[in-house]
Amino acid sequence: MVKATATRPYHHGDLRQSLIDAACKHLLESGADTLSLRALAREVGVSQTAPYRHFESKSALFRAIALYGFELLLDEMSQVATEYEDDLEQSIVEIGMAYVDFARRNPEKYQLFFDSSLVDFKESDELVEASNAAFGVLTTVIQRGIDGGVFVDRPLLEVAGALWSGIHGAASLLLSKAPAIEDVHKTSPAVMVMRQLSEDPRPTIELFLNTIRKPC
Amino acid sequence: MVKATATRPYHHGDLRQSLIDAACKHLLESGADTLSLRALAREVGVSQTAPYRHFESKSALFRAIALYGFELLLDEMSQVATEYEDDLEQSIVEIGMAYVDFARRNPEKYQLFFDSSLVDFKESDELVEASNAAFGVLTTVIQRGIDGGVFVDRPLLEVAGALWSGIHGAASLLLSKAPAIEDVHKTSPAVMVMRQLSEDPRPTIELFLNTIRKPC
DNA sequence: ATTCGATGTAAGCAATGTCAACATAAGGTA
DNA sequence: TACCTTATGTTGACATTGCTTACATCGAAT
Numbered sequence: 001m002v003k004a005t006a007t008r009p010y011h012h013g014d015l016r017q018s019l020i021d022a023a024c025k026h027l028l029e030s031g032a033d034t035l036s037l038r039a040l041a042r043e044v045g046v047s048q049t050a051p052y053r054h055f056e057s058k059s060a061l062f063r064a065i066a067l068y069g070f071e072l073l074l075d076e077m078s079q080v081a082t083e084y085e086d087d088l089e090q091s092i093v094e095i096g097m098a099y100v101d102f103a104r105r106n107p108e109k110y111q112l113f114f115d116s117s118l119v120d121f122k123e124s125d126e127l128v129e130a131s132n133a134a135f136g137v138l139t140t141v142i143q144r145g146i147d148g149g150v151f152v153d154r155p156l157l158e159v160a161g162a163l164w165s166g167i168h169g170a171a172s173l174l175l176s177k178a179p180a181i182e183d184v185h186k187t188s189p190a191v192m193v194m195r196q197l198s199e200d201p202r203p204t205i206e207l208f209l210n211t212i213r214k215p216c
Numbered sequence: 217m218v219k220a221t222a223t224r225p226y227h228h229g230d231l232r233q234s235l236i237d238a239a240c241k242h243l244l245e246s247g248a249d250t251l252s253l254r255a256l257a258r259e260v261g262v263s264q265t266a267p268y269r270h271f272e273s274k275s276a277l278f279r280a281i282a283l284y285g286f287e288l289l290l291d292e293m294s295q296v297a298t299e300y301e302d303d304l305e306q307s308i309v310e311i312g313m314a315y316v317d318f319a320r321r322n323p324e325k326y327q328l329f330f331d332s333s334l335v336d337f338k339e340s341d342e343l344v345e346a347s348n349a350a351f352g353v354l355t356t357v358i359q360r361g362i363d364g365g366v367f368v369d370r371p372l373l374e375v376a377g378a379l380w381s382g383i384h385g386a387a388s389l390l391l392s393k394a395p396a397i398e399d400v401h402k403t404s405p406a407v408m409v410m411r412q413l414s415e416d417p418r419p420t421i422e423l424f425l426n427t428i429r430k431p432c
Numbered sequence: 433a434t435t436c437g438a439t440g441t442a443a444g445c446a447a448t449g450t451c452a453a454c455a456t457a458a459g460g461t462a
Numbered sequence: 463t464a465c466c467t468t469a470t471g472t473t474g475a476c477a478t479t480g481c482t483t484a485c486a487t488c489g490a491a492t
Binding site: 252253254255264265268273274 | 447448449450451
Protein backbone atom coordinates (compact mmCIF):
# COMPACT_ATOMS: atom_id res chain seq x y z
CA MET A 1 0.00 0.00 0.00
CA VAL A 2 1.23 3.43 -0.92
CA LYS A 3 1.15 6.45 1.32
CA ALA A 4 -0.69 8.81 -0.97
CA THR A 5 -1.62 11.53 1.45
CA ALA A 6 1.66 11.99 3.29
CA THR A 7 3.91 13.67 0.73
CA ARG A 8 3.03 13.60 -2.90
CA PRO A 9 5.58 11.42 -4.61
CA TYR A 10 7.98 13.14 -6.97
CA HIS A 11 6.74 11.10 -9.89
CA HIS A 12 3.10 11.18 -10.74
CA GLY A 13 2.91 7.64 -12.00
CA ASP A 14 0.54 7.97 -14.91
CA LEU A 15 0.76 11.58 -15.91
CA ARG A 16 0.27 11.08 -19.61
CA GLN A 17 -3.10 9.37 -19.36
CA SER A 18 -4.18 11.62 -16.51
CA LEU A 19 -3.58 14.64 -18.70
CA ILE A 20 -5.57 13.10 -21.53
CA ASP A 21 -8.44 12.33 -19.19
CA ALA A 22 -8.39 15.77 -17.61
CA ALA A 23 -8.25 17.36 -21.05
CA CYS A 24 -11.25 15.34 -22.27
CA LYS A 25 -13.17 16.33 -19.19
CA HIS A 26 -12.42 19.96 -19.80
CA LEU A 27 -13.23 19.78 -23.51
CA LEU A 28 -16.55 18.22 -22.61
CA GLU A 29 -17.47 20.81 -20.02
CA SER A 30 -15.97 24.02 -21.34
CA GLY A 31 -14.64 23.63 -24.85
CA ALA A 32 -11.29 23.81 -26.53
CA ASP A 33 -10.68 27.54 -26.49
CA THR A 34 -10.52 27.70 -22.69
CA LEU A 35 -8.29 24.67 -22.26
CA SER A 36 -4.89 25.50 -20.84
CA LEU A 37 -2.00 23.16 -20.25
CA ARG A 38 -1.14 25.01 -17.07
CA ALA A 39 -4.63 24.50 -15.66
CA LEU A 40 -4.50 20.81 -16.53
CA ALA A 41 -1.17 20.51 -14.78
CA ARG A 42 -2.60 22.20 -11.71
CA GLU A 43 -5.63 19.94 -11.69
CA VAL A 44 -3.51 16.85 -11.92
CA GLY A 45 -1.15 18.15 -9.29
CA VAL A 46 2.12 18.65 -11.15
CA SER A 47 4.15 21.66 -12.12
CA GLN A 48 3.21 23.73 -15.13
CA THR A 49 5.96 22.35 -17.29
CA ALA A 50 5.59 18.69 -16.46
CA PRO A 51 3.10 18.09 -19.31
CA TYR A 52 5.83 18.97 -21.78
CA ARG A 53 7.60 15.72 -20.90
CA HIS A 54 4.67 13.89 -22.51
CA PHE A 55 3.35 16.27 -25.15
CA GLU A 56 5.63 18.57 -27.05
CA SER A 57 2.88 21.17 -27.33
CA LYS A 58 -0.75 21.81 -26.68
CA SER A 59 -1.67 20.69 -30.18
CA ALA A 60 0.27 17.47 -29.67
CA LEU A 61 -2.08 16.78 -26.76
CA PHE A 62 -5.04 17.32 -29.04
CA ARG A 63 -3.55 14.99 -31.60
CA ALA A 64 -3.05 12.31 -28.95
CA ILE A 65 -6.68 12.59 -27.90
CA ALA A 66 -7.87 12.37 -31.50
CA LEU A 67 -5.74 9.30 -32.08
CA TYR A 68 -7.17 7.66 -28.98
CA GLY A 69 -10.64 8.54 -30.27
CA PHE A 70 -10.08 6.98 -33.68
CA GLU A 71 -8.96 3.77 -32.05
CA LEU A 72 -12.13 3.60 -29.99
CA LEU A 73 -14.26 4.41 -33.03
CA LEU A 74 -12.59 1.71 -35.12
CA ASP A 75 -13.27 -0.85 -32.42
CA GLU A 76 -16.92 -0.03 -32.20
CA MET A 77 -17.49 0.15 -35.94
CA SER A 78 -15.74 -3.08 -36.76
CA GLN A 79 -17.54 -4.91 -33.99
CA VAL A 80 -20.87 -3.88 -35.50
CA ALA A 81 -19.67 -4.67 -39.01
CA THR A 82 -18.86 -8.27 -38.13
CA GLU A 83 -22.04 -8.65 -36.16
CA TYR A 84 -24.19 -7.82 -39.20
CA GLU A 85 -21.90 -9.02 -41.94
CA ASP A 86 -24.51 -11.27 -43.52
CA ASP A 87 -27.00 -8.46 -44.15
CA LEU A 88 -25.39 -5.63 -46.10
CA GLU A 89 -28.26 -3.18 -45.93
CA GLN A 90 -28.76 -3.66 -42.22
CA SER A 91 -25.02 -3.47 -41.82
CA ILE A 92 -24.95 0.04 -43.27
CA VAL A 93 -27.67 1.20 -40.95
CA GLU A 94 -26.04 -0.29 -37.90
CA ILE A 95 -22.63 1.09 -38.74
CA GLY A 96 -24.22 4.48 -39.18
CA MET A 97 -25.95 4.14 -35.84
CA ALA A 98 -22.69 3.12 -34.19
CA TYR A 99 -20.92 6.08 -35.74
CA VAL A 100 -23.50 8.60 -34.57
CA ASP A 101 -23.69 6.93 -31.22
CA PHE A 102 -19.95 7.17 -30.79
CA ALA A 103 -20.06 10.87 -31.58
CA ARG A 104 -22.73 11.42 -28.96
CA ARG A 105 -20.93 9.48 -26.28
CA ASN A 106 -17.55 11.05 -27.09
CA PRO A 107 -18.37 14.52 -28.39
CA GLU A 108 -15.09 16.00 -27.23
CA LYS A 109 -13.08 13.42 -29.17
CA TYR A 110 -15.33 13.45 -32.21
CA GLN A 111 -15.10 17.21 -32.55
CA LEU A 112 -11.33 17.01 -32.66
CA PHE A 113 -11.56 14.69 -35.68
CA PHE A 114 -12.93 17.50 -37.79
CA ASP A 115 -11.51 20.67 -36.31
CA SER A 116 -8.54 21.35 -38.53
CA SER A 117 -7.49 24.37 -36.52
CA LEU A 118 -7.05 22.15 -33.47
CA VAL A 119 -5.77 18.94 -35.00
CA ASP A 120 -3.48 18.98 -37.99
CA PHE A 121 -3.30 15.57 -39.62
CA LYS A 122 -0.18 16.56 -41.47
CA GLU A 123 1.67 16.46 -38.16
CA SER A 124 0.91 12.80 -37.51
CA ASP A 125 0.95 9.83 -39.85
CA GLU A 126 -0.48 7.67 -37.10
CA LEU A 127 -3.53 9.88 -37.09
CA VAL A 128 -3.98 9.55 -40.83
CA GLU A 129 -3.73 5.79 -40.62
CA ALA A 130 -6.12 5.53 -37.72
CA SER A 131 -8.75 7.64 -39.44
CA ASN A 132 -8.34 5.66 -42.64
CA ALA A 133 -8.83 2.44 -40.74
CA ALA A 134 -12.10 3.63 -39.26
CA PHE A 135 -13.37 4.92 -42.59
CA GLY A 136 -12.32 1.67 -44.20
CA VAL A 137 -14.96 -0.22 -42.25
CA LEU A 138 -17.62 1.75 -44.09
CA THR A 139 -16.08 1.57 -47.56
CA THR A 140 -15.53 -2.15 -47.28
CA VAL A 141 -19.19 -2.84 -46.65
CA ILE A 142 -20.24 -0.49 -49.45
CA GLN A 143 -17.87 -2.16 -51.90
CA ARG A 144 -19.29 -5.55 -51.03
CA GLY A 145 -22.78 -4.19 -51.59
CA ILE A 146 -21.90 -2.76 -54.97
CA ASP A 147 -20.09 -5.91 -56.06
CA GLY A 148 -22.98 -8.06 -54.91
CA GLY A 149 -25.49 -5.94 -56.84
CA VAL A 150 -27.30 -4.94 -53.66
CA PHE A 151 -26.38 -1.27 -53.80
CA VAL A 152 -26.70 1.26 -56.56
CA ASP A 153 -24.19 0.83 -59.35
CA ARG A 154 -22.18 3.99 -58.92
CA PRO A 155 -18.51 4.59 -58.16
CA LEU A 156 -17.50 3.62 -54.63
CA LEU A 157 -16.14 7.05 -53.92
CA GLU A 158 -19.39 8.69 -54.82
CA VAL A 159 -21.52 6.37 -52.75
CA ALA A 160 -19.16 6.36 -49.80
CA GLY A 161 -19.01 10.13 -49.92
CA ALA A 162 -22.76 10.44 -49.79
CA LEU A 163 -23.13 8.03 -46.90
CA TRP A 164 -20.27 9.48 -44.93
CA SER A 165 -21.63 12.98 -45.50
CA GLY A 166 -24.97 11.86 -44.17
CA ILE A 167 -23.83 10.20 -40.98
CA HIS A 168 -21.12 12.74 -40.28
CA GLY A 169 -23.61 15.52 -40.91
CA ALA A 170 -26.10 14.00 -38.51
CA ALA A 171 -23.45 13.55 -35.84
CA SER A 172 -22.09 17.04 -36.36
CA LEU A 173 -25.51 18.67 -36.15
CA LEU A 174 -26.34 16.79 -32.99
CA LEU A 175 -23.16 17.93 -31.30
CA SER A 176 -23.26 21.51 -32.45
CA LYS A 177 -26.78 22.10 -31.26
CA ALA A 178 -26.66 19.90 -28.20
CA PRO A 179 -27.31 22.74 -25.74
CA ALA A 180 -30.26 24.08 -27.74
CA ILE A 181 -31.90 20.66 -27.89
CA GLU A 182 -32.15 20.54 -24.14
CA ASP A 183 -33.97 23.83 -24.06
CA VAL A 184 -37.46 22.39 -23.96
CA HIS A 185 -39.21 25.57 -24.96
CA LYS A 186 -37.34 26.20 -28.18
CA THR A 187 -39.55 25.42 -31.14
CA SER A 188 -37.59 26.72 -34.11
CA PRO A 189 -37.50 24.32 -37.08
CA ALA A 190 -33.79 23.78 -36.74
CA VAL A 191 -34.02 22.83 -33.09
CA MET A 192 -37.01 20.60 -33.66
CA VAL A 193 -35.20 18.76 -36.42
CA MET A 194 -32.35 18.22 -34.06
CA ARG A 195 -34.58 17.09 -31.26
CA GLN A 196 -36.18 14.54 -33.54
CA LEU A 197 -32.75 13.38 -34.64
CA SER A 198 -31.62 13.28 -31.07
CA GLU A 199 -34.47 11.19 -29.75
CA ASP A 200 -34.10 8.57 -32.44
CA PRO A 201 -31.52 8.84 -35.22
CA ARG A 202 -32.57 5.54 -36.76
CA PRO A 203 -35.25 6.77 -39.16
CA THR A 204 -32.87 9.37 -40.49
CA ILE A 205 -30.13 6.86 -41.01
CA GLU A 206 -32.56 4.57 -42.74
CA LEU A 207 -33.38 7.41 -45.09
CA PHE A 208 -29.69 7.65 -45.93
CA LEU A 209 -29.91 4.08 -47.05
CA ASN A 210 -32.19 5.18 -49.89
CA THR A 211 -29.19 7.09 -51.11
CA ILE A 212 -27.49 3.90 -52.10
CA ARG A 213 -30.34 1.48 -52.64
CA LYS A 214 -30.66 0.07 -56.12
CA PRO A 215 -33.47 1.92 -57.90
CA CYS A 216 -36.38 -0.47 -58.27
CA MET B 217 -10.15 64.36 -50.23
CA VAL B 218 -8.67 63.17 -46.98
CA LYS B 219 -5.02 63.30 -46.10
CA ALA B 220 -4.50 59.68 -45.26
CA THR B 221 -0.74 59.47 -45.26
CA ALA B 222 0.19 62.60 -43.36
CA THR B 223 -0.86 61.82 -39.81
CA ARG B 224 -3.25 58.99 -39.19
CA PRO B 225 -6.52 60.56 -38.07
CA TYR B 226 -7.58 59.91 -34.52
CA HIS B 227 -10.70 58.12 -35.64
CA HIS B 228 -10.38 55.15 -37.89
CA GLY B 229 -13.60 55.71 -39.80
CA ASP B 230 -14.81 52.15 -40.25
CA LEU B 231 -13.17 50.19 -37.52
CA ARG B 232 -15.99 47.76 -36.91
CA GLN B 233 -16.14 46.41 -40.44
CA SER B 234 -12.37 46.53 -40.81
CA LEU B 235 -12.03 44.30 -37.77
CA ILE B 236 -14.57 41.85 -39.15
CA ASP B 237 -12.74 41.75 -42.46
CA ALA B 238 -9.35 41.34 -40.85
CA ALA B 239 -10.73 38.61 -38.60
CA CYS B 240 -12.20 36.71 -41.54
CA LYS B 241 -8.91 36.96 -43.36
CA HIS B 242 -7.08 35.58 -40.36
CA LEU B 243 -9.60 32.79 -39.79
CA LEU B 244 -9.19 31.82 -43.42
CA GLU B 245 -5.41 31.76 -43.35
CA SER B 246 -4.57 30.60 -39.86
CA GLY B 247 -7.62 29.43 -37.95
CA ALA B 248 -9.49 30.52 -34.88
CA ASP B 249 -7.09 29.42 -32.18
CA THR B 250 -4.37 31.84 -33.27
CA LEU B 251 -6.65 34.81 -33.72
CA SER B 252 -5.92 37.62 -31.28
CA LEU B 253 -7.78 40.87 -30.87
CA ARG B 254 -4.52 42.66 -30.24
CA ALA B 255 -3.04 41.44 -33.50
CA LEU B 256 -6.15 42.50 -35.39
CA ALA B 257 -5.93 45.93 -33.80
CA ARG B 258 -2.31 46.21 -34.84
CA GLU B 259 -3.07 45.16 -38.38
CA VAL B 260 -5.85 47.68 -38.70
CA GLY B 261 -3.70 50.36 -37.13
CA VAL B 262 -5.43 51.13 -33.86
CA SER B 263 -4.57 50.62 -30.23
CA GLN B 264 -5.03 47.24 -28.58
CA THR B 265 -8.19 48.22 -26.76
CA ALA B 266 -9.96 50.09 -29.53
CA PRO B 267 -11.77 46.92 -30.68
CA TYR B 268 -13.59 46.84 -27.36
CA ARG B 269 -15.56 49.91 -28.44
CA HIS B 270 -17.20 47.70 -31.08
CA PHE B 271 -17.17 44.20 -29.63
CA GLU B 272 -17.51 43.56 -25.96
CA SER B 273 -15.28 40.52 -26.19
CA LYS B 274 -13.51 38.25 -28.59
CA SER B 275 -16.48 35.91 -28.74
CA ALA B 276 -18.76 38.84 -29.52
CA LEU B 277 -16.61 39.38 -32.60
CA PHE B 278 -17.12 35.77 -33.60
CA ARG B 279 -20.85 36.13 -33.12
CA ALA B 280 -20.91 39.20 -35.32
CA ILE B 281 -19.08 37.35 -38.07
CA ALA B 282 -21.45 34.39 -37.83
CA LEU B 283 -24.45 36.70 -38.04
CA TYR B 284 -23.01 38.36 -41.10
CA GLY B 285 -22.46 34.91 -42.59
CA PHE B 286 -26.03 33.77 -41.99
CA GLU B 287 -27.31 36.85 -43.76
CA LEU B 288 -25.18 36.11 -46.80
CA LEU B 289 -26.24 32.46 -46.79
CA LEU B 290 -29.92 33.36 -46.57
CA ASP B 291 -29.57 35.66 -49.57
CA GLU B 292 -27.93 33.03 -51.71
CA MET B 293 -30.29 30.23 -50.74
CA SER B 294 -33.48 32.20 -51.23
CA GLN B 295 -32.28 33.50 -54.57
CA VAL B 296 -31.80 29.93 -55.79
CA ALA B 297 -35.11 28.86 -54.25
CA THR B 298 -37.08 31.41 -56.23
CA GLU B 299 -35.14 30.70 -59.38
CA TYR B 300 -36.16 27.03 -59.36
CA GLU B 301 -39.49 27.31 -57.57
CA ASP B 302 -41.43 25.52 -60.30
CA ASP B 303 -39.37 22.32 -60.07
CA LEU B 304 -39.27 21.00 -56.53
CA GLU B 305 -36.78 18.21 -57.07
CA GLN B 306 -34.37 20.40 -58.96
CA SER B 307 -34.91 23.05 -56.35
CA ILE B 308 -33.62 20.75 -53.62
CA VAL B 309 -30.52 19.92 -55.59
CA GLU B 310 -29.78 23.54 -56.40
CA ILE B 311 -30.32 24.70 -52.84
CA GLY B 312 -27.98 21.98 -51.70
CA MET B 313 -25.41 23.07 -54.25
CA ALA B 314 -25.77 26.68 -53.16
CA TYR B 315 -25.33 25.66 -49.53
CA VAL B 316 -22.20 23.63 -50.17
CA ASP B 317 -20.89 26.30 -52.48
CA PHE B 318 -21.37 28.95 -49.83
CA ALA B 319 -19.45 26.87 -47.35
CA ARG B 320 -16.57 26.52 -49.78
CA ARG B 321 -16.44 30.19 -50.62
CA ASN B 322 -16.80 31.27 -47.01
CA PRO B 323 -15.22 28.50 -44.97
CA GLU B 324 -14.24 30.79 -42.12
CA LYS B 325 -17.82 31.96 -41.66
CA TYR B 326 -19.37 28.55 -42.19
CA GLN B 327 -17.16 26.95 -39.58
CA LEU B 328 -18.31 29.46 -37.00
CA PHE B 329 -21.91 28.37 -37.59
CA PHE B 330 -21.17 24.98 -36.09
CA ASP B 331 -18.39 25.55 -33.62
CA SER B 332 -20.22 25.85 -30.34
CA SER B 333 -17.06 26.57 -28.40
CA LEU B 334 -16.50 29.69 -30.52
CA VAL B 335 -20.05 30.90 -31.08
CA ASP B 336 -22.68 30.53 -28.41
CA PHE B 337 -26.14 31.03 -29.86
CA LYS B 338 -27.54 31.53 -26.40
CA GLU B 339 -25.78 34.86 -26.29
CA SER B 340 -27.55 36.28 -29.32
CA ASP B 341 -31.20 36.04 -30.33
CA GLU B 342 -30.36 37.72 -33.62
CA LEU B 343 -28.12 34.79 -34.41
CA VAL B 344 -30.84 32.27 -33.67
CA GLU B 345 -33.28 34.13 -35.90
CA ALA B 346 -30.82 34.47 -38.74
CA SER B 347 -29.97 30.77 -38.71
CA ASN B 348 -33.63 29.84 -38.56
CA ALA B 349 -34.32 32.04 -41.55
CA ALA B 350 -31.68 30.31 -43.63
CA PHE B 351 -32.82 26.84 -42.60
CA GLY B 352 -36.39 27.88 -43.34
CA VAL B 353 -35.61 28.12 -47.05
CA LEU B 354 -34.92 24.40 -47.08
CA THR B 355 -37.87 23.32 -44.94
CA THR B 356 -40.30 25.39 -46.99
CA VAL B 357 -39.36 23.64 -50.20
CA ILE B 358 -39.51 20.23 -48.54
CA GLN B 359 -42.92 20.92 -47.09
CA ARG B 360 -44.20 21.93 -50.52
CA GLY B 361 -42.80 18.72 -51.94
CA ILE B 362 -44.45 16.60 -49.28
CA ASP B 363 -47.78 18.41 -49.62
CA GLY B 364 -47.67 18.08 -53.37
CA GLY B 365 -46.97 14.36 -53.18
CA VAL B 366 -43.62 14.73 -54.90
CA PHE B 367 -41.51 13.74 -51.92
CA VAL B 368 -41.69 10.76 -49.63
CA ASP B 369 -44.58 10.84 -47.21
CA ARG B 370 -42.70 11.16 -43.96
CA PRO B 371 -42.70 13.81 -41.24
CA LEU B 372 -41.13 17.09 -42.33
CA LEU B 373 -38.69 17.03 -39.45
CA GLU B 374 -37.39 13.64 -40.42
CA VAL B 375 -36.94 14.49 -44.08
CA ALA B 376 -35.48 17.92 -43.39
CA GLY B 377 -33.10 16.38 -40.89
CA ALA B 378 -31.84 13.86 -43.38
CA LEU B 379 -31.31 16.41 -46.13
CA TRP B 380 -29.70 18.94 -43.86
CA SER B 381 -27.44 16.25 -42.44
CA GLY B 382 -26.39 15.33 -45.94
CA ILE B 383 -25.54 18.76 -47.25
CA HIS B 384 -24.04 19.94 -43.99
CA GLY B 385 -22.01 16.77 -43.78
CA ALA B 386 -20.69 17.23 -47.30
CA ALA B 387 -19.80 20.85 -46.61
CA SER B 388 -18.18 20.00 -43.30
CA LEU B 389 -16.09 17.19 -44.76
CA LEU B 390 -14.90 19.40 -47.59
CA LEU B 391 -13.77 22.09 -45.20
CA SER B 392 -12.16 19.83 -42.65
CA LYS B 393 -10.03 18.01 -45.14
CA ALA B 394 -9.39 20.93 -47.46
CA PRO B 395 -5.61 20.85 -47.01
CA ALA B 396 -5.38 17.09 -47.54
CA ILE B 397 -7.33 17.30 -50.77
CA GLU B 398 -4.71 19.50 -52.32
CA ASP B 399 -2.03 16.98 -51.55
CA VAL B 400 -2.02 15.28 -54.92
CA HIS B 401 -0.14 12.23 -53.76
CA LYS B 402 -2.47 11.20 -50.98
CA THR B 403 -4.53 8.23 -52.04
CA SER B 404 -6.26 7.13 -48.87
CA PRO B 405 -9.95 6.32 -49.31
CA ALA B 406 -11.01 9.22 -47.14
CA VAL B 407 -9.01 11.74 -49.12
CA MET B 408 -10.13 10.32 -52.43
CA VAL B 409 -13.75 10.56 -51.39
CA MET B 410 -13.18 14.15 -50.50
CA ARG B 411 -11.39 14.87 -53.74
CA GLN B 412 -14.28 13.44 -55.69
CA LEU B 413 -16.70 15.52 -53.63
CA SER B 414 -14.53 18.54 -54.10
CA GLU B 415 -14.27 18.31 -57.87
CA ASP B 416 -18.00 17.96 -58.35
CA PRO B 417 -20.42 17.81 -55.43
CA ARG B 418 -23.43 17.52 -57.72
CA PRO B 419 -23.61 13.72 -58.03
CA THR B 420 -23.44 13.41 -54.27
CA ILE B 421 -26.18 15.94 -53.75
CA GLU B 422 -28.29 14.17 -56.33
CA LEU B 423 -27.85 10.99 -54.34
CA PHE B 424 -29.21 12.82 -51.30
CA LEU B 425 -32.32 13.43 -53.34
CA ASN B 426 -33.00 9.69 -53.27
CA THR B 427 -33.36 10.12 -49.56
CA ILE B 428 -36.61 11.96 -50.02
CA ARG B 429 -37.87 10.72 -53.36
CA LYS B 430 -41.16 8.91 -53.30
CA PRO B 431 -40.45 5.18 -53.52
CA CYS B 432 -41.57 3.99 -56.95
C1' DA C 433 27.38 1.46 -6.19
C1' DT C 434 27.23 4.22 -10.10
C1' DT C 435 25.47 6.08 -14.06
C1' DC C 436 22.01 7.50 -17.09
C1' DG C 437 17.61 8.25 -19.10
C1' DA C 438 13.02 9.43 -17.87
C1' DT C 439 10.41 12.41 -15.39
C1' DG C 440 9.44 16.47 -12.69
C1' DT C 441 10.49 21.51 -10.93
C1' DA C 442 11.69 26.58 -10.86
C1' DA C 443 12.23 30.82 -13.03
C1' DG C 444 11.42 33.65 -16.76
C1' DC C 445 9.95 35.71 -21.54
C1' DA C 446 6.78 37.42 -24.79
C1' DA C 447 2.01 37.53 -25.88
C1' DT C 448 -2.84 37.58 -24.77
C1' DG C 449 -7.84 39.16 -23.00
C1' DT C 450 -9.70 42.58 -20.63
C1' DC C 451 -10.33 46.44 -17.28
C1' DA C 452 -9.90 51.38 -15.64
C1' DA C 453 -8.69 55.99 -16.43
C1' DC C 454 -7.87 59.42 -19.67
C1' DA C 455 -7.92 61.92 -24.56
C1' DT C 456 -10.00 63.47 -28.72
C1' DA C 457 -13.32 64.31 -32.19
C1' DA C 458 -18.02 65.62 -33.90
C1' DG C 459 -22.60 67.24 -33.36
C1' DG C 460 -26.42 69.27 -31.15
C1' DT C 461 -27.98 72.83 -27.77
C1' DA C 462 -27.59 77.13 -25.14
C1' DT D 463 -20.18 81.27 -30.47
C1' DA D 464 -19.42 78.45 -26.26
C1' DC D 465 -20.67 74.32 -24.07
C1' DC D 466 -21.69 69.63 -23.19
C1' DT D 467 -22.52 64.93 -24.43
C1' DT D 468 -21.58 60.83 -26.78
C1' DA D 469 -18.88 57.94 -29.60
C1' DT D 470 -14.53 56.56 -30.40
C1' DG D 471 -9.63 55.83 -29.51
C1' DT D 472 -5.30 55.62 -26.29
C1' DT D 473 -2.26 54.43 -22.21
C1' DG D 474 -1.12 51.59 -18.65
C1' DA D 475 -1.74 47.72 -15.99
C1' DC D 476 -2.91 42.83 -14.22
C1' DA D 477 -3.51 38.05 -14.33
C1' DT D 478 -2.94 34.19 -17.32
C1' DT D 479 -1.11 31.64 -21.02
C1' DG D 480 2.44 28.66 -24.16
C1' DC D 481 6.82 27.43 -24.10
C1' DT D 482 12.11 27.64 -23.22
C1' DT D 483 16.22 26.95 -20.42
C1' DA D 484 18.53 25.24 -16.54
C1' DC D 485 18.32 22.35 -12.65
C1' DA D 486 16.46 18.27 -9.45
C1' DT D 487 15.07 13.59 -8.49
C1' DC D 488 13.93 9.09 -9.27
C1' DG D 489 14.36 4.08 -10.99
C1' DA D 490 16.60 0.69 -13.50
C1' DA D 491 20.48 -1.33 -15.85
C1' DT D 492 25.24 -2.00 -15.55
